[in-house]
Amino acid sequence: MVQSKKQKYMFLAFCLVPTFILFSIFTLYPLFSGLYYSFFDWSGSSSNKEFIGFANYIKLFKDAIIPDTIMHDYFLVVTKILGIMVLAMFFAVALTQLKIKEAPFYRIVFFFPNIMSVVVIGILWTFIYNPSLGLVNSGLEFLGLEGWAKPWLGDEKWALPSIVLPAVWAGIGLFMLMLMGGIANISKSYYEAARIDGASEWQQFWKITLPLVWPQVKVSILYIVITTLNGSFILVQVMTGGGPNNSTHVMGSYLYQQAFKQYNFGYGATIGVMILVLSLITVLFIQFLMRREKVEY
Amino acid sequence: MEVKKRLWFMLMITFLITFVVACSDDTDSSSNVGKDGEIAGDLEIQYFVGGYGDSWWKEVIADFQEAYPDVNIIEHAGPNINEEMRSRWVSNDPPDVVYIDGAGSSETQMVEDGQLLDLTEWVAGIELEGGDKLADSFIVKPADYDGKIYSLPLVFDTWGTWYDKALFEESGYTVPTNFDEFMESMSEIKAGEGIDPFVTSGQHPYYFLRGMLYPAFAAAGGEELLADVITGKEGAWSSEQVLEIMKRVETMVEEGMFDSGLGALNHTQSQMNFLLHENTFIPVGFWLPNEMKNDIPEGFDFGFIPSPMNAADEKYAIVPDLRPLAIAQEAENPDAAKAFVEFVFTREYASSFSEHTGAIMNLNGVDLTQNENVPEYLMEANAMINDPDLVQIYEKPHPMSADLETPIGNALISLMLGNMTAEEFVAEAEKAAEEYRTGLE
Numbered sequence: 001m002v003q004s005k006k007q008k009y010m011f012l013a014f015c016l017v018p019t020f021i022l023f024s025i026f027t028l029y030p031l032f033s034g035l036y037y038s039f040f041d042w043s044g045s046s047s048n049k050e051f052i053g054f055a056n057y058i059k060l061f062k063d064a065i066i067p068d069t070i071m072h073d074y075f076l077v078v079t080k081i082l083g084i085m086v087l088a089m090f091f092a093v094a095l096t097q098l099k100i101k102e103a104p105f106y107r108i109v110f111f112f113p114n115i116m117s118v119v120v121i122g123i124l125w126t127f128i129y130n131p132s133l134g135l136v137n138s139g140l141e142f143l144g145l146e147g148w149a150k151p152w153l154g155d156e157k158w159a160l161p162s163i164v165l166p167a168v169w170a171g172i173g174l175f176m177l178m179l180m181g182g183i184a185n186i187s188k189s190y191y192e193a194a195r196i197d198g199a200s201e202w203q204q205f206w207k208i209t210l211p212l213v214w215p216q217v218k219v220s221i222l223y224i225v226i227t228t229l230n231g232s233f234i235l236v237q238v239m240t241g242g243g244p245n246n247s248t249h250v251m252g253s254y255l256y257q258q259a260f261k262q263y264n265f266g267y268g269a270t271i272g273v274m275i276l277v278l279s280l281i282t283v284l285f286i287q288f289l290m291r292r293e294k295v296e297y
Numbered sequence: 298m299e300v301k302k303r304l305w306f307m308l309m310i311t312f313l314i315t316f317v318v319a320c321s322d323d324t325d326s327s328s329n330v331g332k333d334g335e336i337a338g339d340l341e342i343q344y345f346v347g348g349y350g351d352s353w354w355k356e357v358i359a360d361f362q363e364a365y366p367d368v369n370i371i372e373h374a375g376p377n378i379n380e381e382m383r384s385r386w387v388s389n390d391p392p393d394v395v396y397i398d399g400a401g402s403s404e405t406q407m408v409e410d411g412q413l414l415d416l417t418e419w420v421a422g423i424e425l426e427g428g429d430k431l432a433d434s435f436i437v438k439p440a441d442y443d444g445k446i447y448s449l450p451l452v453f454d455t456w457g458t459w460y461d462k463a464l465f466e467e468s469g470y471t472v473p474t475n476f477d478e479f480m481e482s483m484s485e486i487k488a489g490e491g492i493d494p495f496v497t498s499g500q501h502p503y504y505f506l507r508g509m510l511y512p513a514f515a516a517a518g519g520e521e522l523l524a525d526v527i528t529g530k531e532g533a534w535s536s537e538q539v540l541e542i543m544k545r546v547e548t549m550v551e552e553g554m555f556d557s558g559l560g561a562l563n564h565t566q567s568q569m570n571f572l573l574h575e576n577t578f579i580p581v582g583f584w585l586p587n588e589m590k591n592d593i594p595e596g597f598d599f600g601f602i603p604s605p606m607n608a609a610d611e612k613y614a615i616v617p618d619l620r621p622l623a624i625a626q627e628a629e630n631p632d633a634a635k636a637f638v639e640f641v642f643t644r645e646y647a648s649s650f651s652e653h654t655g656a657i658m659n660l661n662g663v664d665l666t667q668n669e670n671v672p673e674y675l676m677e678a679n680a681m682i683n684d685p686d687l688v689q690i691y692e693k694p695h696p697m698s699a700d701l702e703t704p705i706g707n708a709l710i711s712l713m714l715g716n717m718t719a720e721e722f723v724a725e726a727e728k729a730a731e732e733y734r735t736g737l738e
Contacts, residue, residue: 045403045410046410047389132570151557151558151559151561154558154559155560156714241563243500243707243710244707244710244714245714261703262699262700
């Protein structure tokens with residue numbers, strides 16, 4: 001049977017329209033209504049709202065906390081990319097190349113944090129960091145390093161770096177699996193040839209493994225950037241609530257505070273628009289930075 | 298042809314499901330007036346369940362149901378109810394009665410947004426069972442918004458400082474009545490127990506602000522200073538009186554009285570520290586014993602004093618913290634709502650409130666000493682509060698706005714961690730007050 005043109009379009013519409021409707025309701029509509037509300041003075045808890053033009057945006061540029069939140073977000077982005085990529089790459093190479101007998105066991109162990117809710121991870125690490133009962137301080141005491149013990153999450157200087165650790169810990173597993181997939185696709189013959197030519201393990205890593213898993217690395221980094229800018233607020237919210245004295249506020253947690261705790265929903269929406277713009281710029285910039293010819297041998 | 302028809306059908310179904318879900322019918326066809334003009338119809342009640350639990354509410358609502366069998370009561374309750382009901386308030390379809398308490402609720406914000414019914418005239422006509430006027434029977438009068446009343450204070454709570462009476466009696470520590478004694482007592486404890494004596498929640502610095510500083514401001518400058526500080530009046534935070542009190546906080550920091558880890562603690566963690574004798578003093582309201590009832594160690598005996606931040610020549614100060622009951626402006630069944638509010642405000646329920654919650658309902662003339670189910674700490678605290686030689690009660694005009702409380706709390710935690718001096722703190726607070734004032738214009 002030959003399909004008529006009409007039938008073909010009908011089929012396409014059948015496949016696309018429901019998805020498009022859902023996409024519009026759950027993505028486009030909130031996106032544009034967020035933009036819309038950013039022009040209003042609205043408490044977010046009643047139907048009264050007043051159009052105030054760009055006043056929220058002016059406030060945004062004058063707000064002394066905003067630059068700090070942006071800095072904190074990018075601090076998390078950079079430290080998470082470094083921490084996660086280095087460790088995930090190390091474990092991926094170790095588990096695929098070094099022929100460890102317990103490899104499947106480690107694969108499951110490393111992936112474990114990924115099936116846990118971020119909130120659970122946050123609460124778990126709050127206990128680990130607890131000044132009197134926590135694992136970190138008791139560990140330091142056990143090693144005779146009492147002087148290093150601190151109220152980690154309660155210290156204005158150390159709270160933000162303390163949040164990096166659980167974020168990295170929770171991220172390694174997924175990216176390790178992605179990289180392992182990439183490494184498994186590399187033909188063994190390259191390594192054999194390299195070995196015959198006298199290349200060391202390091203040289204093999206730099207010249208063969210890394211270039212050939214570059215697409216996976218790129219996707220992983222982009223993914224880390226996006227999830228950090230959009231989602232780092234969950235850990236912050238659970239572990240410190242943005243404190244002490246705003247020292248851990250990221251853009252998302254500050255948005256939450258303004259919109260839902262200080263009843264400035266319109267201003268919260270404005271911060272949301274800022275997050276969107278910054279995320280877009282960052283992603284474009286990183287794509288530009290990481291463009292590289294696809295390598296094939 | 299058959300295929301095409303089926304495809305259309307599927308598409309239609311998809312559309313239908315989407316739109317039927319989105320536009321559910323919310324018109325209310327039931328009548329609010331039953332036979333013989335009795336009060337009837339649906340009555341929606343929203344109440345937050347926190348430290349006080351919900352057993353008292355269950356009792357009152359069951360009694361109300363019995364008294365008004367034609368009313369269909371719909372309860373909206375829980376620890377997150379303020380968030381859950383927000384969309385109803387936003388879409389102008391609020392419940393009829395609301396008890397305003399807990400995170401995500403703000404009486405001032407609701408009044409500003411015009412969400413609450415003006416009760417001024419109605420309240421004036423209500424009488425209690427003994428014939429007293431309700432308006433004259435409150436311990437603390439309803440909040441006044443330009444001469445209008447929008448809410449009736451239901452729960453009379455107050456922040457104060459808690460300690461373990463058993464420990465104090467056993468080790469012979471003194472219970473302080475002013476700041477100098479407070480410092481002495483904490484020094485004794487620091488030496489005797491080898492712990493940092495004072496703890497509060499660093500994640501929620503308002504516990505210290507409302508629990509320790511409000512009484513101190515009131516004791517030093519009366520209701521006027523308290524009101525100026527809460528409304529962020531120009532020069533209030535940088536005044537001599539405020540600076541002197543903040544110096545006292547700085548002294549506590551310098552002498553190492555604060556728990557060194559408090560910056561990380563949320564309120565339950567700080568309360569847990571207190572129960573485990575990691576610390577001996579904590580500022581919380583009457584709800585503390587009820588909130589922590591599952592974790593109280595054996596032999597722990599709650600003692601309550603008004604926060605001893607007052608100077609030696611001043612009396613203890615108490616600043617009541619009220620949680621009100623209100624009726625929505627857009628209530629669909631205001632008659633039933635009014636009937637319920639009137640039903641709740643009785644001395645009988647006030648007494649049972651203290652039994653159930655360990656706190657006090659905002660009605661005077663309730664004799665708790667006759668009720669053996671009321672916890673001992675509450676009777677003692679109640680007696681103390683009502684002794685004018687010992688304690689002075691100061692009323693605040695209304696709660697502090699979150700827009701002012703948040704930045705001040707942030708500076709406060711820096712002060713408590715020793716990263717800021719008292720002078721720097723008052724400068725920050727004055728700046729926050731200025732920004733708050735410009736935000737209101």
